Amino acid sequence: MLAMSKENPSSSENNGRDASTLSELFDKAFELFNNINKTDEPTNSSKVQSDIRRAMNMLEEATRLVSIVDMFSQNESFEEVATENVKYFLLPAFLGTLTTKICNTDDRMNIVNVAEIYFVDFLKRVKAYGLTDIEIPEIKPERENESVSTKVRTNAELITEMVNRRNTKLQRFKEQKQLESRLEILRKSLSDPNIDDEVKRDYFVTLIKLYVNLTIEELNSLAAEKPILEHMKNVGKAETMSAQNVSQKRKPSPPKLRPIIITRNDVEKKVFGVGYPSLPVLTVQEFYEQRVKDGDWPGPLQQQHQTNSRCLQDLANRSEMDEEQEDVKKEEMIETDDPETLRQLRAMDEYKDTHRRGWGNRANRS
Numbered sequence: 001m002l003a004m005s006k007e008n009p010s011s012s013e014n015n016g017r018d019a020s021t022l023s024e025l026f027d028k029a030f031e032l033f034n035n036i037n038k039t040d041e042p043t044n045s046s047k048v049q050s051d052i053r054r055a056m057n058m059l060e061e062a063t064r065l066v067s068i069v070d071m072f073s074q075n076e077s078f079e080e081v082a083t084e085n086v087k088y089f090l091l092p093a094f095l096g097t098l099t100t101k102i103c104n105t106d107d108r109m110n111i112v113n114v115a116e117i118y119f120v121d122f123l124k125r126v127k128a129y130g131l132t133d134i135e136i137p138e139i140k141p142e143r144e145n146e147s148v149s150t151k152v153r154t155n156a157e158l159i160t161e162m163v164n165r166r167n168t169k170l171q172r173f174k175e176q177k178q179l180e181s182r183l184e185i186l187r188k189s190l191s192d193p194n195i196d197d198e199v200k201r202d203y204f205v206t207l208i209k210l211y212v213n214l215t216i217e218e219l220n221s222l223a224a225e226k227p228i229l230e231h232m233k234n235v236g237k238a239e240t241m242s243a244q245n246v247s248q249k250r251k252p253s254p255p256k257l258r259p260i261i262i263t264r265n266d267v268e269k270k271v272f273g274v275g276y277p278s279l280p281v282l283t284v285q286e287f288y289e290q291r292v293k294d295g296d297w298p299g300p301l302q303q304q305h306q307t308n309s310r311c312l313q314d315l316a317n318r319s320e321m322d323e324e325q326e327d328v329k330k331e332e333m334i335e336t337d338d339p340e341t342l343r344q345l346r347a348m349d350e351y352k353d354t355h356r357r358g359w360g361n362r363a364n365r366s
Contacts, residue, residue, distance in 0.1 A: 022065040026087060029058035033094050036101070044103040056098050060260045063091050067262050078129040083201040089131075090204070092122040092261060093211040099257070100218060109229045110256050112222050117259045119215045119222075125262070131205070132212045137219055172213050179210040258290070 032055045041048050066072070066088050072081075096118030102111050116139045123136045186203040189195055333341040 022062055022069075022088075023084065025058055025065070026062045026091075029055050029062060029094070030087075032058070033098070036098070043101050048101075049103060052098050052101050056095060059091055059095050059098070062088070063095070063260050063262055066091065072125065072262060074128060078131060081129070083197045086201055086204045086208075088262075089122070089126055089129075089208050090211060092118040092125070093208075093215055095259070096122065096215070096218065099259075100222070102257070107256065109226070109233070112225060112229065114257050114259045116219065116222055117261070119219050121259075121261045122215055123212065126208055126212060131208055134212065134216065137216075137223070139219075172216065176210065176213045179206055179213070182206050183210060 032051060036048060036051050036055060039048060043049075071085055071088060096115045099111055099115040099118060105111060120136060120139055123132070123134070126132050127134070127136060183203070183206050186199065186206060189199050190203060330341070334345075
């Protein structure tokens with residue numbers, strides 16, 4: 001829930017403004033997210049990739065704001081979460097979905113790892129609030145996955161696993177269709193300006209349950225993709241070693257994508273973050289410092305410089321306006337034959353007649 005201070009009125013006002021800004025930010029990102037999913041353009045097109053980055057930036061900023069106001073607590077139940085805050089459970093699910101759509105990168109394994117962190121964070125939080133009772137898959141680093149994949153199993157175990165997986169998949173598919181049908185009905189009700197809070201809550205709860213199923217499918221796909229990526233990496237390492245060295249000298253590699261999850265401190269990060277040793281999740285402060293370092297947000301010195309620059313620009317603009325007003329006033333006085341202005345102009349003409357240009361300081365030369 002939103003943390004509102006009862007003792008400090010100004011704090012309540014600031015939190016109210018933050019909540020309003022957060023809701024608008026999420027709604028814009030949600031609309032862009034839906035447009036990305038519905039577009040007929042190729043995912044690797046420049047427009048779609050630009051929209052993906054823009055949506056992710058908005059969702060990351062929304063995650064930062066949710067963390068700042070301490071919206072979610074492990075000590076509360078889902079019934080205690082305000083209706084207007086239910087939609088923020090979807091932040092990591094949306095970020096994970098968009099992450100899987102990122103193209104034109106040489107490090108697909110990093111993309112897979114980041115997406116897994118978002119998906120698992122989403123499942124952990126909704127399970128902690130009792131919205132699902134599924135068994136959350138444990139994500140391990142690649143070297144541990146290799147040992148699991150080489151485990152010897154009997155034909156009976158393999159057949160049993162295949163049957164269970166098929167039955168689970170069919171059940172999940174049936175449930176997904178039911179959720180999509182209900183979601184479509186509820187979506188039509190959202191356009192009503194007098195919509196009841198219970199209907200709005202029901203819509204986002206249904207959407208959360210739908211994304212639980214979608215997230216499980218995505219995690220299964222990513223788990224199947226990992227061994228392929230690892231194999232391609234090992235096969236191509238020896239063949240392209242020299243070429244990679246040359247390209248690294250010519251162009252530095254871009255910074256790796258790092259996930260930002262709903263957490264304010266390292267303690268919460270250990271609870272909800274997957275904890276890849278080589279891919280840590282970011283707290284709010286780490287997220288802000290990273291944005292400043294990348295140049296996306298201004299730091300304290302840049303903000304002060306921008307303020308000073310604006311002040312200097314205002315002074316310059318004010319000076320130009322004063323000069324223009326003075327010229328206009330002078331022309332009006334000439335047109336109206338102002339005696340004092342005419343006297344000054346005649347005196348200046350007489351001065352120019354008796355003092356030719358260049359007769360000033362000649363450094364004592366005759």
